[in-house]
Amino acid sequence: MAEGFLHPCQEITVMEDIGYKFFQLLLRNSLQQDVKLDKHNNITHCKMHDLVHDLAGDILKSKLFDPRSDGRENLSEQYFGWDSPSDQIDKIKEPECVWRSNYISKDMLLSFKFLRVLNLSSSGIKELSAKIGKLIHLRYLDLSDTKITTFPHSICELYNLQTFRFYKFGSLLALPYEMGNMISLRHIYFCSWSQTPLNMGQLICLQTLRYFNVGLEKGCQIEELGHLKNLRGKLRINGLQLVHNREEARTTYLREKLNIYKLAYLWSHKESKGCTINDQYVLDGLQPHPNLKTLEVKNYLGTRFSSWFSEESLPNLVKLKLSGCKRCKEIPPLGQLKFL
Numbered sequence: 001m002a003e004g005f006l007h008p009c010q011e012i013t014v015m016e017d018i019g020y021k022f023f024q025l026l027l028r029n030s031l032q033q034d035v036k037l038d039k040h041n042n043i044t045h046c047k048m049h050d051l052v053h054d055l056a057g058d059i060l061k062s063k064l065f066d067p068r069s070d071g072r073e074n075l076s077e078q079y080f081g082w083d084s085p086s087d088q089i090d091k092i093k094e095p096e097c098v099w100r101s102n103y104i105s106k107d108m109l110l111s112f113k114f115l116r117v118l119n120l121s122s123s124g125i126k127e128l129s130a131k132i133g134k135l136i137h138l139r140y141l142d143l144s145d146t147k148i149t150t151f152p153h154s155i156c157e158l159y160n161l162q163t164f165r166f167y168k169f170g171s172l173l174a175l176p177y178e179m180g181n182m183i184s185l186r187h188i189y190f191c192s193w194s195q196t197p198l199n200m201g202q203l204i205c206l207q208t209l210r211y212f213n214v215g216l217e218k219g220c221q222i223e224e225l226g227h228l229k230n231l232r233g234k235l236r237i238n239g240l241q242l243v244h245n246r247e248e249a250r251t252t253y254l255r256e257k258l259n260i261y262k263l264a265y266l267w268s269h270k271e272s273k274g275c276t277i278n279d280q281y282v283l284d285g286l287q288p289h290p291n292l293k294t295l296e297v298k299n300y301l302g303t304r305f306s307s308w309f310s311e312e313s314l315p316n317l318v319k320l321k322l323s324g325c326k327r328c329k330e331i332p333p334l335g336q337l338k339f340l
Contacts, residue, residue, distance in 0.1 A: 001162060002116050002139035014230075016186075016207065040261055040293055040318070113137070121145055121165070133157030144168050144189075156181045165189040180219070192236065196220055201227035207259075208232070214239035223251040232259030236296075240267045240282055249285025258289045264296040277301045277327075284308075290315055299324035311336040 006015040006022075023043075026032045031052050036045040048056070109118075115135050121144040128143070133154030141158070144167040156178035164182070166172070167189055180199030187208035188197075196212055198219035207230050214222050214237065222243050225231075243249050254260070265286060267279060280302030287308040288295070293316055297305075300322075308314070309332035318339050322331070334340055 004116075004139075109135075116140065118142070128152055128155065130154055136160060139163065141165070148172065150174060151176055153178060155179075158182060160184050163187040163189075166194075167191055192238065200224045203228065204230070206230065210234055211236050211238065214242045216242055222248060225252040225254070229253070229256070230259075231257050232261075234262040234264075235260055236264035236266065237286075238266045238268070240265055240279070240286075241269050243278075243282045243285075245278060246281040246285040249282045252286065254286055254288045256289065258291050260289065261292060262294040263288050263292060264298070265300070266296075267299040267301065269299060269301055280304065280306075287313065292317060294319040294321075296321040297323075297325060301325070301327045303327050303329055305332045309333070311338070315339075 001015050001019060006018045008015060008018065012018050012021065023032070027035065027046075031049050032046045033049055034045075034047040035043055038044050109129060109132075113135070114137050116137055117140040118135070118138060119140070119142040121142045123146055125143075126147040126149075128148055128151060130152040131154060132152060133156070135158065138158050138161055140163045141161055142163075142165040144165050149172060151172075153176045156176050159182065161182055162184055164185060164187070168191065172194065175195050175197050177198055179197035180202035183203065184205060185203045186205050188203075188206065189208065189210065192211045192213075194211075196215070198217075200206070200209070200212070200220075201224035204227060206228050209228065209231055210233075212222075212225060212235065214220070222237070222240075225237075237252075240249075254263070265283065269277070279300050283297070283300060283302060284306045287306065290313060292314060295314070295317060298321075302325075305328065314337060316339060317337050320334065320337075320340060322328075
C-alpha cells in the first residue's frame with residue numbers, strides 16, 4: 001500500500017480490501033502457504049512459497065542496496081537497509097524504503113527526500129529530526145521500541161502518512177497537539193497506556209485504532225469516535241466514567257460501524273459515598289453493530305445490563321467477558337446467543 005500499488009476501482013473502493021483480494025488470489029494459487037488464523041478467522045501469519053521467495057529475492061537484488069558491496073556508484077535503489085554505518089550511503093540517490101536501520105543520523109535521513117517507508121523500530125535512535133516533516137512522500141513510519149521521548153511538531157506535517165506505529169514507548173512524554181492534521185492516516189498503533197492523540201475525529205480515513213482513552217479536554221472526548229466511520233477490527237475504550245450520559249455515548253455511532261468485530265468497554269471508578277454512577281445509561285448508548293463477535297465489559301457499576309444484550313442485537317457474538325461488574329444483580333439472558 002505504501003508503494004502505491006493498490007488502486008481503488010469502481011467495484012472495490014478501499015485499498016485494504018483490494019490488498020486482501022490480491023492476497024486471497026496468492027493463497028488460492030499456493031504462492032502463500034502455512035496460513036495461521038486467529039479465533040475470528042483473521043489471517044495473522046503466513047509463509048511465502050520457497051520458489052516465490054527466491055524469485056522475489058532475485059528481483060529485489062536490483063533494487064536493494066547492500067553496504068557490503070564494493071565499487072558501486074550512482075546507486076538509484078528504491079529499498080535500503082543496513083545494520084552498521086557505511087561510507088557508501090552518499091551514493092544512493094532516491095531510496096524509497098529504509099528498513100530497520102540501527103545507525104542513522106538526522107542529516108542522513110533528510111537526504112532521502114523520496115522515502116515512502118521508514119522503519120526505525122528497535123533501533124538506538126533517541127531523537128527524531130525536527131525536519132522529519134520534509135519527507136512529504138512518507139507513507140509508513142514505525143518508531144516502535146525506541147528511546148525517543150518526544151515527537152517534533154513537524155511530524156504532523158506528514159500529510160501523506162498512512163500507517164504510524166509507536167508501540168512500546170515507555171519513555172514517551174507527550175504527543176504533538178496537531179496530530180489531527182495527519183489527514184491521510186489509515187492505521188495508527190500505540191500502547192493502551194499511551195496518550196490518545198487529540199482531535200482524532202479529524203482523521204476520517206482512519207481504520208485501525210486499537211485504543212481510545214476518553215478525556216475531559218476538548219479533542220479527546222468520546223464524540224471524536226463518531227467521526228471515524230471507517231474503523232474496523234478491534235477497539236478498546238478506556239475511561240468511560242468520564243462520559244456523562246446516554247446521549248454523549250451515542251455520539252460514537254458504534255451501531256453503524258459494521259467492520260468492528262471486537263469491542264472492550266472499560267470504566268475506572270474511584271468510588272466515594274454519595275458519588276453518582278451513570279454507567280447504566282452510558283452502556284445503553286454504546287450499542288454496537290450486530291456484526292460484533294467479541295465484547296468485554298470491565299468495572300461496569302450499573303445494576304443491570306442494557307437491553308441490547310440479546311440475540312436480536314448481537315446475533316454473531318462468539319465471546320462475552322464480564323469482569324468487575326459488582327453491582328449487577330443478574331447477568332444478561334445469554335442462552336439465546338447461538339454462537340456464544
